Amino acid sequence: MRLCTFIAVFFVGVLPTFSAIKAPNGTDTNPLNLAPEVQAAYQHFYDLDYATAQTFFEKIAAEHPTDPMAVDYVLNNAVFRELYRLDLLDTTLYVEDGFLSGKHPVTENLGATRQIQALYQRAIDLSNHRLAANPNDADALFARGFATSLETIYIGMVEKKYVTALHLASASRKDDDAVLKLDPNYVDCYLIVGVHEYVLGSLTLPLKVLAGLVGIHGSKSKGIKDLEWVGRDGIINSVAARTSLAIFLRREAQYGKALDVIDGLAHQYPHNFLFVLEHANLLKDSGQGMQAIAAYQAMLQRATAPGGYYADVHLEMAFYGLGEAARGQRHIQEAASAYESATVQPTATPLMKRRAHLRAGEMYDLLGQRAQAKQQYDAVLALGTDSDQAERASRYETSPYRGK
Numbered sequence: 001m002r003l004c005t006f007i008a009v010f011f012v013g014v015l016p017t018f019s020a021i022k023a024p025n026g027t028d029t030n031p032l033n034l035a036p037e038v039q040a041a042y043q044h045f046y047d048l049d050y051a052t053a054q055t056f057f058e059k060i061a062a063e064h065p066t067d068p069m070a071v072d073y074v075l076n077n078a079v080f081r082e083l084y085r086l087d088l089l090d091t092t093l094y095v096e097d098g099f100l101s102g103k104h105p106v107t108e109n110l111g112a113t114r115q116i117q118a119l120y121q122r123a124i125d126l127s128n129h130r131l132a133a134n135p136n137d138a139d140a141l142f143a144r145g146f147a148t149s150l151e152t153i154y155i156g157m158v159e160k161k162y163v164t165a166l167h168l169a170s171a172s173r174k175d176d177d178a179v180l181k182l183d184p185n186y187v188d189c190y191l192i193v194g195v196h197e198y199v200l201g202s203l204t205l206p207l208k209v210l211a212g213l214v215g216i217h218g219s220k221s222k223g224i225k226d227l228e229w230v231g232r233d234g235i236i237n238s239v240a241a242r243t244s245l246a247i248f249l250r251r252e253a254q255y256g257k258a259l260d261v262i263d264g265l266a267h268q269y270p271h272n273f274l275f276v277l278e279h280a281n282l283l284k285d286s287g288q289g290m291q292a293i294a295a296y297q298a299m300l301q302r303a304t305a306p307g308g309y310y311a312d313v314h315l316e317m318a319f320y321g322l323g324e325a326a327r328g329q330r331h332i333q334e335a336a337s338a339y340e341s342a343t344v345q346p347t348a349t350p351l352m353k354r355r356a357h358l359r360a361g362e363m364y365d366l367l368g369q370r371a372q373a374k375q376q377y378d379a380v381l382a383l384g385t386d387s388d389q390a391e392r393a394s395r396y397e398t399s400p401y402r403g404k
Helices: 002-014 036-046 050-063 068-085 092-096 110-133 138-157 162-182 187-201 205-213 220-233 238-251 255-268 273-285 289-304 315-328 332-343 350-366 370-382 388-398
Strands: none
Touching: 036 050, 036 068, 050 068, 068 110, 068 138, 092 315, 110 138, 138 162, 138 187, 162 187, 187 220, 187 238, 220 238, 238 255, 238 273, 255 273, 273 289, 273 315, 289 315, 315 332, 315 350, 332 350, 350 370, 350 388, 370 388
């Protein structure tokens, strides 16, 4: 019996602590992340060509049926494809409309939700199976945390289950912390760590005190440094880290630095509609209104030109941004026209239509065109009455918008 115990302890002791390999830049990662076919698939993913990326990722998953990271690729593509379809990757929604604190119902595709849940569970099961054999498998821990972070994003942004999302976010951070204890050079883990550090560091003082009482702390500056590191040296999370970094720098009103980050991404992926859109958004928010208008107009011209420069374009996002920029410059008629153009795009979701119709109505009220304004407010209410936009439209039906 003692001999059997000794043998068991010996073999546990000699199990590899992690299976990651060193990338050319010195970062440790799952070797699958460096495979040419994975890099090719991500090229399509970051060009927003989700359909082609899905084909590539599904083939990779079929060829690596026991690697949870391969399932994570498919899950990642499925989550962001659905978020893009729902116009939820438009940052103006979060910066200006209080998305998380208000009523902004989303039309969920239950088929997509079931697919995402199945992929998430498959990734978790494969990760747990590998961890049962070797609790120190860093690749499996990372894959489980990666899958959990994607599930967190989806149920938070689409299903609005914020309490569940918070629990999942904590579990994702726990897995990444465990990886970093095994291998501090597993740089991709610092995406989640950096985001958590920044968010916790951004809490109001009373919330910081409460969080500190239970041992939860954060630092905005550390979070930004972590994201800069992942953006520079990460293998699978580099683009996500730079995107998060740009959003946080925008929140800190460090517009020049945010533009540098986004312009770098746009140069790397020139066919990514969202990076070009965010460049224009940053110009608008930094007070460069006329330059922003020109940027929106240029991307709209390129997007509608023959040849299909962008793989999957959502013109409503650009028209809405143009409306916001024109509004800021007091070009009220131009803003009204841009908002209305957003409402008629075939890819515009009910959420986007409510936002754009409401804004168009406000513009017509400022122009003194009350009948046109009411038509826009009626269009908001026709899309449902249980939203922030509907509540405001209902008020404006009886009391015109005055610019406040």
